[in-house]
Amino acid sequence: MMRLTMFRADMSATDRVVPPSGHTANLTVLTSAAMAFLAVFALALSLASGRLADRWSEALARSATIRISAPPEQMEAQTKAVLDALSTTPGVESYRALDDAEMKKLLDPWFGPDLPVDSLPLPKLVELTETAQGMDTEGLRLRLAAEAPGAVLDDHTRWRRPLVSAAGRLRFLGWLSMILIGGAMAGMITLAAQAALAANGQVIRTLRLVGARDAFIAQAFVRRFTLRGLSGAAAGTVVAMIAIALLPATDEAGGFLTGLGFTGWGWLWPLFIPPLAALVAFGATRHAAFRMLKEVR
Amino acid sequence: MIELQNVAMGYGGSELVAEMTLKLVPGSFHFLTGPSGAGKTSFLKLCYAEMLPTAGYLNLFGQDVRTMTRDDIAHVRQKIGVVHQDCQFLDHLPVAENVALPLTVAGRSVDGAELRELLTWVGLRAQAGALPPQLSGGERQRAALARAVMMSPEVIIADEPTGNLDWEMSLRLLSLLVELNRMGKTVVIATHDLNLIRQAKAQVSARVLRIANRRLHLAGADL
Numbered sequence: 001m002m003r004l005t006m007f008r009a010d011m012s013a014t015d016r017v018v019p020p021s022g023h024t025a026n027l028t029v030l031t032s033a034a035m036a037f038l039a040v041f042a043l044a045l046s047l048a049s050g051r052l053a054d055r056w057s058e059a060l061a062r063s064a065t066i067r068i069s070a071p072p073e074q075m076e077a078q079t080k081a082v083l084d085a086l087s088t089t090p091g092v093e094s095y096r097a098l099d100d101a102e103m104k105k106l107l108d109p110w111f112g113p114d115l116p117v118d119s120l121p122l123p124k125l126v127e128l129t130e131t132a133q134g135m136d137t138e139g140l141r142l143r144l145a146a147e148a149p150g151a152v153l154d155d156h157t158r159w160r161r162p163l164v165s166a167a168g169r170l171r172f173l174g175w176l177s178m179i180l181i182g183g184a185m186a187g188m189i190t191l192a193a194q195a196a197l198a199a200n201g202q203v204i205r206t207l208r209l210v211g212a213r214d215a216f217i218a219q220a221f222v223r224r225f226t227l228r229g230l231s232g233a234a235a236g237t238v239v240a241m242i243a244i245a246l247l248p249a250t251d252e253a254g255g256f257l258t259g260l261g262f263t264g265w266g267w268l269w270p271l272f273i274p275p276l277a278a279l280v281a282f283g284a285t286r287h288a289a290f291r292m293l294k295e296v297r
Numbered sequence: 298m299i300e301l302q303n304v305a306m307g308y309g310g311s312e313l314v315a316e317m318t319l320k321l322v323p324g325s326f327h328f329l330t331g332p333s334g335a336g337k338t339s340f341l342k343l344c345y346a347e348m349l350p351t352a353g354y355l356n357l358f359g360q361d362v363r364t365m366t367r368d369d370i371a372h373v374r375q376k377i378g379v380v381h382q383d384c385q386f387l388d389h390l391p392v393a394e395n396v397a398l399p400l401t402v403a404g405r406s407v408d409g410a411e412l413r414e415l416l417t418w419v420g421l422r423a424q425a426g427a428l429p430p431q432l433s434g435g436e437r438q439r440a441a442l443a444r445a446v447m448m449s450p451e452v453i454i455a456d457e458p459t460g461n462l463d464w465e466m467s468l469r470l471l472s473l474l475v476e477l478n479r480m481g482k483t484v485v486i487a488t489h490d491l492n493l494i495r496q497a498k499a500q501v502s503a504r505v506l507r508i509a510n511r512r513l514h515l516a517g518a519d520l
Contacts, residue, residue: 207398207402209385210379212371
C-alpha cells in the first residue's frame with residue numbers, strides 16, 4: 001500500500017520531515033544523469049548490433065558464390081557447365097555470372113581503378129540465390145566436381161558465422177553494459193541513501209520518538225531519492241538522445257559506425273530508461289532505509 | 298497501562314536496572330528520582346520501549362513487549378508523550394510543524410485551530426513560526442510538552458524536563474503537567490529537583506519513586 005500512495009501530491013508533509021541536503025541531492029541527480037546517458041548509448045549499441053546481425057544473417061544466409069579457376073581455354077566451357085548444373089539444381093532461385101566490369105568493380109578497392117582485368121588470370125564468379133527452402137549444397141558440390149573441376153562453391157558459411165557471432169556478442173555486451181550500469185547506479189544511490197540516513201540519525205530518532213513507523217521514515221527518504229533518480233535519468237536520457245540524433249546519418253560507406261542509433265519505434269526504447277532508473281533508485285533506497293532503520297529502536 | 302514485573306535491563310554485559318516492579322495506573326502522577334547514573338533514563342526508556350528488558354515481564358497497553366513488532370512499538374509511542382531534557386526537535390521545521398509532528402507521522406490531518414490553542418496553552422503562540430534553535434530553554438521544553446500532548450496521549454513521560462530551566466519556568470512547566478494530570482493523563486517525571494517534587498505534591502497526589510542500587514524503591518515520607 002505504501003508503494004502505491006508514495007507518490008501522491010499531498011505527501012509534502014512527509015517530505016519535509018527530512019531536511020534538504022543540497023550537495024548529496026546534486027550528486028545523486030548527476031550520477032543518475034551520467035548513468036542514463038551511458039545506458040542510452042549501450043542501448044543504441046545493442047540495437048545497432050542486433051540490426052547488423054540480422055542484416056548479415058539475412059543477406060548472407062541465402063546467397064552463395066561459385067568461383068571458377070580454370071585455364072583460359074577451358075574457362076568458357078566450365079562456366080557453361082556450372083550454369084547448366086545450376087539450372088537443374090533444385091532450390092536455386094536465381095544465378096548469374098559476373099561480367100568483367102563487375103569483377104573490376106569488386107577489385108577496385110584493393111588494386112585501384114587502373115587494374116588491367118583483361119591481362120590477369122582472374123577466376124570467373126557466379127552469384128546464386130537460394131529459395132527459402134534452400135538447396136542441397138553438398139549435392140551441388142559433388143556435381144560441380146564432376147562437371148566443372150575448376151569450380152568451387154562458397155556458401156559464405158565460413159565467414160558469415162564469425163561475423164554474425166561477433167554481432168551477437170556485441171549485442172550481448174551492450175545489454176550486459178546496461179545491467180552493469182543499473183547495478184552501479186543502484187550501488188551509488190544506496191551509498192548516497194546510507195549517507196543521508198546516517199547524517200539524519202537525529203531526525204530518525206526524533207521521528208521514532210513521536211511514533212513514526214519504519215515505513216513512514218523510509219518513505220520520506222525513498223520518495224526523495226526516487227525523484228532524484230528519475231529527474232537525473234530523464235535529463236541524461238534527453239541529452240543522450242539528442243547526441244545520438246546528431247550522429248551522421250546511416251550510409252553504406254560509414255557502415256556500422258553511422259548505423260549506431262535508433263530507427264523508427266526504436267526511439268521509444270530510451271524512454272524506458274528514466275522509469276527504470278527511478279525503479280532502481282526506489283529499490284536501492286528502500287533496501288538501505290529499512291536495513292538501517294532496523295538498527296534504531 | 299504500563300506494568301513492569303521484575304524487569305532487568307543490561308547493556309554490554311553490565312546491568313543498568315534490575316528487579317523493577319511497578320504498575321502505572323491511569324490518572325496517576327509519579328516522580329522518579331535518584332542520583333545521576335542510577336538508571337532513571339533507562340527506566341523511562343523501558344516505559345516507551347526504546348530499550349527492551351533483558352529479563353522480567355514488561356506490558357505496555359495490554360501487550361507483552363517481547364511479542365511486539367516494530368510497528369506495534371510505534372503505535373504504543375503514539376499513546377505516550379515523551380519530553381526529553383534535550384527536547385529532540387527537527388531543527389529545520391518551525392515550532393508549529395514540530396508540535397504537530399505526531400499527527401503528521403500518524404497520517405492525520407492537523408487542525409489549525411487546535412494547534413493554535415495548544416501553542417497558546419504553552420505560551421508559544423507568537424513563536425509558532427520560529428525554528429527550534431531560535432527558542433530559549435524554557436520555550437523548547439514547553440514546545441516539547443506541546444508536542445508530547447498533541448496526540449492526546451494516555452501517558453506523559455518527562456525526563457528531567459526542568460533540568461535547564463530557572464525556578465519560575467520550572468513551576469510554569471510543572472503547572473502544565475499538573476493540569477494534564479487533572480485531565481486524566483498519567484504523568485511520570487524523572488527529576489533531581491526535590492523542591493519541584495514538594496511543589497507538585499502540594500497540588501496533586503503524587504507518588505515518589507527512587508532508583509538506588511539499580512532498583513526501584515518507594516521514596517520516604519520526608520519528600
